[in-house]
Every structure is written in C-alpha cells, then in structure tokens.
Amino acid sequence: MITTRPTIPATRFVERLTAARRLAETAGVDAILVGVGADLRHLAGYPAMPLERLTMLVIPAGGAWSLVVPRLEATPARLCPPAASGDLPVVTWEEGDDAHALVAGLVRDAAGAIAGRGIQVAVSDDLPARHLLPLQQQLMGARFSVASAVLRELRMVKDPDEIALLTLAAHAADRVVAQIARGRLVGRTEADVADEVRERLIAEGHDEALFAIVGSGPNSASPHHEASDRVICAGEPIVLDIGGTLAGYGSDITRTLWVTGGDAAKGPDERFRHLFGVLHGAQAAARAAVRPGIACEAVDAAARRPIAAEGYGDAFFHRTGHGIGLEGHEEPYIIGGNTEALREGMAFSVEPGIYLVGEYGARIEDIVVCGPDGPIELNEAPRELYVVDG
C-alpha cells in the first residue's frame, strides 16, 4: 500500500520539457506558450495561482525555454524544481511592463521572424482570452492552436509517480464515501452534507476539495447537480460524486446510496433495484473492457450496450468517462467516436449513469488505469447500492 507522497524530481521536469520541445519540432510548432494551469504544473512543477498577471512558460522549438513571471511572484517561481536546479531560467517583468510584448519577442527571436507572419504557436488549452488575444495582437499573422494537440502524449500516459499520487487521492476519496455512508443524512440539506464531504476530503489527505455533488431524490437524476438546500428524506436515493486534489492529482468517485431512515418499508423500490442492477453490470463490463489497444469508444460501448438492452439507452446521456491527472477532466475521453487506443498508464473515469429525469437516477464511478494486461482499479470502495439508515 502506498502511504507517502512521491516527490517528482527536477530531472523528470527537464525530461518533460525536452520531450515537449521535441514534440513541438515534430508538429512544426515554433513555440509552445504555457499559462498557469495543469500544463505548467506538469512541465515545470510550478503550481502558480491563476491570477490576472501573465505567467508563461515559453518553449521554443529550436531554442532555450524560460519561465516569464511577474516580479512579485519571482520567489515562488524560482522554487519550482527545474528552476531551483538551474535548468529553467526565470525572466521577471515589472508592474506596468507589457508582458505580452515580452513573450512575443521571445517567440519572434526563437523563430527568427520580425513580425508574427508564418509563425506557429501552440498555447495551453486553458489560457484565458485576456492573455491569448493580446498575444495574437502582438504576433499578428501567427497561427495559434491548442497545446494539447502537441502535449497530449505527454499528459495522457502517467508515470509510476503520477499513478501513485492518483492512487493516494482515490483511497482518500474512498474513505470519505465510507464515512458519509455511515453518517446521518435524513433531515439534512444536500448543501450541509456537501460541506461535510469537503471537510472530510481535506481531513483524509486532499490539499483541495474540488466538488461535492449530493443529488438526492429527483436531483439524483441531474448528473451535474451540485448540492442544494433540499432536505434529504427517507425513501430516496442519493448520488454522491466527490473529488479533490492531492499534490495536484485528482480524485473522482461516485457511489449511489438509498436512505431508509431506518424504516424497512422505505427501501428501494423494484424499479430502482432493477435500474441499479443494470447500471452495476454495465459499469463492471466497461471496467473489464480496459486493456492496451482497445479504443476509447469500445469502452464507452461496453457500458452503453447493457444499458440500452434494458431500454435505458436515452437515460444514459453522457459519455462513459474522462481522463484524470493534473486536471479533473482531461484526455482520453471515453466517448463514442473516440478511436484513440488505450495505452498502458492512461488513467480515466468509468462512470455510466441512468437518469429518469424528474424521478431519480444512479451513477457509479471509478478511476481506472490501463495496466499491461487489463484494468488497474484505483478505488476500493464497494460498488453496490449503499442501502443505509441515513
């Protein structure tokens, strides 16, 4: 059992930066521009705050990378592993400077261009318009694309340290599910339970509690319902979909509960039992389908087929899963039409649901890593319907 957080060494970030530069060259991209977010954390180990001042990792295809930061963030920037080891120069700008012009200059220098014309630039997918539009202005005529087209290879396949962190996060979330399932629920609002979930996510080892969906009664049929002032009643289901981050890596688990209030007459009705049974089988089938070489869409189909066969096809109206790592949702997406073949080390959710809108619904979600011969299941919490007193 993994109990301590692995530390990702500076050399790993240098390897990733080197790989990113090579991928840029292969793709014919002159520079990759990485703003604050998951790509920056992945390539430089720098968990910068998403503020409005420009922080940007510049990776020219042919030249030397650098990290451009506002002066008042210079100290934390210089502490990220590749900067601390002297492998990533930090360039600072002062309040009032035009930071976008500074970055554009670095790109032009690397590309040997005077204006922007002919330059190909890839920007991190989450770069906000407040930075992208001024960069486009400064590099007039350059062609911009999303960096995921270049970096996806690097981000999708996780190394053993990353899998260890995802596992720690998954186990922490498992413990929270168990704690909530044995606690009081009936008579409390969803929002109150969600607050407890957030506290417990932190207490169990997450650095951040990111979401706590508590969908009770009819709200269980709304997949992205969060948590409302609705009071939980005996005799209804609760979809509990929770997650946070641990050293940047996400957890994301869903279990479905049914609260009886201690009254045996208020257990799940026949229809719900049937619906849940179908869902349970579908989720197991999708997990079992995971192996190197299988297409993402085939895993999606493995979940969808048994659900459709029982007449619930229209009631499962989202994809089966999403990749997870430094972002809660990232590639690969487990969705119809995605022919990407799974490879060893890819990590993603498997989370079919059946939703009878206005009535009730259920979802089961696990984080799974594609192992050498089949699935490696990170979550250990039981997947059955949790029939509890609440």
Next chain:
Amino acid sequence: MITTRPTIPATRFVERLTAARRLAETAGVDAILVGVGADLRHLAGYPAMPLERLTMLVIPAGGAWSLVVPRLEATPARLCPPAASGDLPVVTWEEGDDAHALVAGLVRDAAGAIAGRGIQVAVSDDLPARHLLPLQQQLMGARFSVASAVLRELRMVKDPDEIALLTLAAHAADRVVAQIARGRLVGRTEADVADEVRERLIAEGHDEALFAIVGSGPNSASPHHEASDRVICAGEPIVLDIGGTLAGYGSDITRTLWVTGGDAAKGPDERFRHLFGVLHGAQAAARAAVRPGIACEAVDAAARRPIAAEGYGDAFFHRTGHGIGLEGHEEPYIIGGNTEALREGMAFSVEPGIYLVGEYGARIEDIVVCGPDGPIELNEAPRELYVVDG
C-alpha cells in the same frame, strides 16, 4: 450589522443582461459571448463548474439572449434565476455535437452575416483557448476582443446587495485573522497554519477558501509566497494574506504578525518597527484618499509617497490594490498610470507592502468601498503589528 445573505432577484439579472446588451450596441459589438466564470455569475446568476464542455451565454446586440449548455448540465442551468423566471432561454447540446458551431450560428444569425467577416465579438476575459480558438475558426474574419472592455462598467460599480455580500465575507475573514493571531504558531509549518486558515474560512461562513498565504521569516518578503514546509520560529514576522468566497463574492485581508514565542527578548527589532510604522501610515493615507472622482493612480501614489520618502520605494514593488467582487482580482486596479476616477460603489483592496528580500517584509491589506464622501472600510480587524506569543 449585516448577518444574512441577501438574495439577488431574477429581475436584477434581467436588468444586467439588458444593460450588457445596450453596452454592446454602444460599443459596436455584435455579440458578447460569456463562458463559465465571474461574468456568467454576474449576468445570469449561474455558478457553473469550469469544466471542458462549452457553456456559453450569448448576448447579441440586437437580439434575444440565450444560455447554451451541455444537456447534462441543463437542470442546474435552468435553475439560475433568470432562466427559472422564464427570462433566459436555455439551449442544450448533446454529447458529440459541435457546440462551437452552434454558438457561431447564433452569432451569425444575430448579425445577419453568412461567414464571420465584419462581425465584432467580445468574449469573457477568462474564456479558455480551448473555446476561443474554435470560435475564431468558426467565425473566420470576425474581430474578437475581451468583454471587460464592454462589461467593466457593470462589474466595477457594486450595488448594495453586492456590497452586503463583500461585507459579510470581509467580516468572516476578520474573525479568522483574530483566531489565528491568538493561536499557536511557533513550531508549526506554514502549510499547517494555512490548512487551519482554510478550515476556519469555511467555518466562519465562506463557501470556498481560496488562498492562505503564510509567509514567515524571509518568506514574509515574497508577496506571493503561499505556504511552505518552513517551520515558524520565535522572533520573526508572519505575513498572513487570506481569502475565500461567500455567495461568489471575495474576501481578501492581510495582517502582519510578529511571533515572540513568549520571550520578550524576541520582539520586533527597531528596523522592523520603523518599517512597519511607515507602512501603517502609508496604508492609512491611501485609504483616506478614497473618494469619488479621485484617480486610481492617485490612491496608489498616496500609499507610495510616504514609503518612498523613508527610502523604501524599491521595496514596494507591486501595485497598491485591485478591484474585488465575483473575481478576487478585477477592475479597478489601483496602480500608477490608471487614470480611472473612482465612483461610488467601486470596491477594491488597499495593500501596500515593504519587502526586504532575503530578510523580512510586511503588508497590510483592507477591502475598501468608495462611498459618497469617502472610504467605507469593510474590514474591522486592527491594522497594528500583531505582536503575539504564537
């Protein structure tokens, strides 16, 4: 004293949408496209999760607004006040649909154009590249700008409900400062204290704990230091800069502590006392300068002048403040060069600092609203140096 959260009614959102449309017309913008974030919350009261699927409020200058959402988020979207009251139609798209093409079609229809040429589009400042680049592709030839150029008027001046929410958040943060100042600090890591801050921010009424800067000893001289594994020692300062959100509105307070460990010989040295005294006077001067009609840069200068006069000019190397509301940092920025005149209802931080890099530093930060005749100070925590046993 305000103790309960005001609810912003559906009619207010319709007024804001109407005002946004009028501002778009005035600016010659054909459509405002608002992704997930503060603008969406401000205009539609919809606190959507920042996920990768496109959620977009479309406000055509001449036509009817609509909210485009993925089907699986339709239920929460329809609960936002203007949608629930029937004033904001919700348009859903299905997994696999091209949501960017859908939005581009709405823009073209409104502008009466076939391609994108000649169309002017304003996008929310935080719209990520993953949505902006495909929209640019779909509306080839259109001119894109940031929506803040159009919406800033609406966002900068707060209404009484917004000020009430900022006040509740400020008072909650004040209580956390007081609690931390009377607790144990010496011998604990900064990160451990930061965890306690986050828990207390929630316990005191925030929905989210956003940041907890705990900069001890030399880290107090790094303005955007967060919290490290450094163990706090007796005989050094701590800059505590903390904040969260309450109903979407932010708190942000900084106080400087000096921990003695109960040893009178380990109090602040003369130089620190002098530095802090200069800072204290500068922050008070900047707050006192706040009144309708004064330029933002003049408030910045009011803080900077006394600091420079004592020879610390280079040690105060960031702006004096930033607006606050549904974003932690927003307009107006209290910075040299910003000639914007303050108006009644603008809310912002006043936070000068003096940093002797490698040694120590201090900062004092309050949230201030521009009142009819002068400053309205939202924070009530004492601004003196907190000399505590720790």
